[in-house]
Amino acid sequence: MKETELYRQVMQGVDVQAAAAAFWADNPPSSICQSVAQSLQVSHTRTPRPPRPSSSFTPSIHRPHVLTSDRLLVWSTPAGQDWQADLEKNFPDASIFRLFQVMICSLDQDTRSNYGAGLLRFMQFCDSINVPETQRMPASEALLAQFIMAFTGITTSKTLNNWIAGLQFWHIVNGAPWHASAMVHHTRRGFLKMVPPSARRAKRPPVTIEALSILFDNLSFSNPFDCAVGAAAFMAFWCCCHLGELVIPSPNLFDPIKHVSRSVLPLATIILSNSVHAASLHIPWTKTTKEEGAIISITARPHRTCPLAAMEQHTLVNANVPANAPLFAYLTPTGWSPLTRQDFISHCNNV
Numbered sequence: 001m002k003e004t005e006l007y008r009q010v011m012q013g014v015d016v017q018a019a020a021a022a023f024w025a026d027n028p029p030s031s032i033c034q035s036v037a038q039s040l041q042v043s044h045t046r047t048p049r050p051p052r053p054s055s056s057f058t059p060s061i062h063r064p065h066v067l068t069s070d071r072l073l074v075w076s077t078p079a080g081q082d083w084q085a086d087l088e089k090n091f092p093d094a095s096i097f098r099l100f101q102v103m104i105c106s107l108d109q110d111t112r113s114n115y116g117a118g119l120l121r122f123m124q125f126c127d128s129i130n131v132p133e134t135q136r137m138p139a140s141e142a143l144l145a146q147f148i149m150a151f152t153g154i155t156t157s158k159t160l161n162n163w164i165a166g167l168q169f170w171h172i173v174n175g176a177p178w179h180a181s182a183m184v185h186h187t188r189r190g191f192l193k194m195v196p197p198s199a200r201r202a203k204r205p206p207v208t209i210e211a212l213s214i215l216f217d218n219l220s221f222s223n224p225f226d227c228a229v230g231a232a233a234f235m236a237f238w239c240c241c242h243l244g245e246l247v248i249p250s251p252n253l254f255d256p257i258k259h260v261s262r263s264v265l266p267l268a269t270i271i272l273s274n275s276v277h278a279a280s281l282h283i284p285w286t287k288t289t290k291e292e293g294a295i296i297s298i299t300a301r302p303h304r305t306c307p308l309a310a311m312e313q314h315t316l317v318n319a320n321v322p323a324n325a326p327l328f329a330y331l332t333p334t335g336w337s338p339l340t341r342q343d344f345i346s347h348c349n350n351v
Contacts, residue, residue: 032084032096033073033173057120058127069109071116072170073100075123077137080174087175103173109253115166118159122167125150138176139167145187152191156200160191212237212305218351221310224318224330228339229347231314232328234307239296245283247328247341254326254338258285263323265315267298269308276300277308 057063063075076084087096107115125147126136135143144167151160164180171178215233219226232246248254260283267279277300284293300308314328321329321336328339 032088032093033076033100057123060133062133063123068116068120069112071119072107072112072166072173073104075119075170076174078134079137079176083175100173107169108258109255110249114162115169118163118166119170121151121163122147137171137174138179139171141179141181141183144180145183148184148187148191153194153196155195157192157195160188164188207237209303209305215348215351216305221313222317224332225339225347227310227314227317228328228330229344230305231307231310232339232344233348234305234310235296235298237305238301238307239298241296242287243341243344245286245294245296247339247344248326249341251338251340256284256324257291260284260327261323262321262325262327262329264327265323267308267311267315272299279308279311 062077062081063071066074084096091099104112122139123136126143128150129146131143139147144164148160148164164184168178168180212234216230219230221227221230232243235241236243236246246260248259260281264281267281269277269279272278279298280295281298282293282295285291286294298308298311300306318330318336320331325336326338329336330339
């Protein structure tokens with residue numbers, strides 16, 4: 001079952017049990033959690049890459065080589081496996097399958113990957129000080145505090161917060177108690193005060209109208225790619241949008257639940273009381289409103305970087321891109337391609 005379709009069923013209250021049961025019937029499990037992870041990859045199966053030297057860990061039956069985003073489900077400990085065994089004694093397998101499926105859907109793909117990266121660091125730390133498998137989960141407060149201490153002065157507080165949140169979620173899906181209390185609290189406070197200046201990301205310079213004008217002057221608005229880049233840039237600037245609300249992170253991660261598609265085109269233009277042309281479109285997801293999304297207002301500007309004019313040109317030049325493609329997808333000699341964040345940033349930086 002495609003992950004986005006599963007989200008849609010859960011959000012709309014559709015009977016996800018029937019769909020989960022159908023998957024369960026067609027995919028005999030090696031373990032329930034592995035089957036849940038597999039169900040999220042059916043439509044875009046990916047193979048985990050060989051680990052880099054920095055990502056190596058001690059081989060264990062509790063930690064098979066899987067995608068980073070699947071570690072929260074598939075990696076476990078003897079305590080976690082015992083808990084799952086108890087579940088299987090008291091509940092039908094298909095019911096447990098649905099439980100894990102719904103729990104993991106509370107996290108986005110990117111969040112699962114970030115949490116999985118933190119889980120790897122925790123396991124590497126446990127390997128480095130020879131922590132037995134039985135003591136890795138539930139992790140004692142002393143172990144959690146030492147894990148934080150090991151990265152003090154090395155990494156950022158944002159990274160650490162992601163790692164700790166991932167460890168906590170890993171405990172939750174394995175039915176294990178979470179022992180973070182006063183010791184962890186004060187260790188994290190000390191960690192925050194000891195973050196080195198070199199680990200802090202320098203503030204980026206602001207995007208100015210002058211920079212936007214340079215971009216405009218170096219784009220060809222008869223070129224489908226340039227047209228998509230210009231429309232995304234001018235809309236992000238004038239409409240105060242996060243870039244993640246307009247373009248997708250990578251070609252294989254377009255999610256209709258989170259990303260706006262070309263189905264919003266063509267834009268319906270209205271004339272305001274001050275004779276200014278304007279339009280609006282609905283984006284399906286924002287960081288604050290989640291699935292409620294938001295309305296983006298696009299107002300014509302008396303400037304050559306006018307977002308409304310750029311969107312109209314993008315709609316015209318890339319007219320043959322299908323409606324279910326991302327909003328800023330563009331035509332190519334072999335069909336069409338989505339505009340990704342990396343491609344957008346690289347092209348703007350080159351200009």
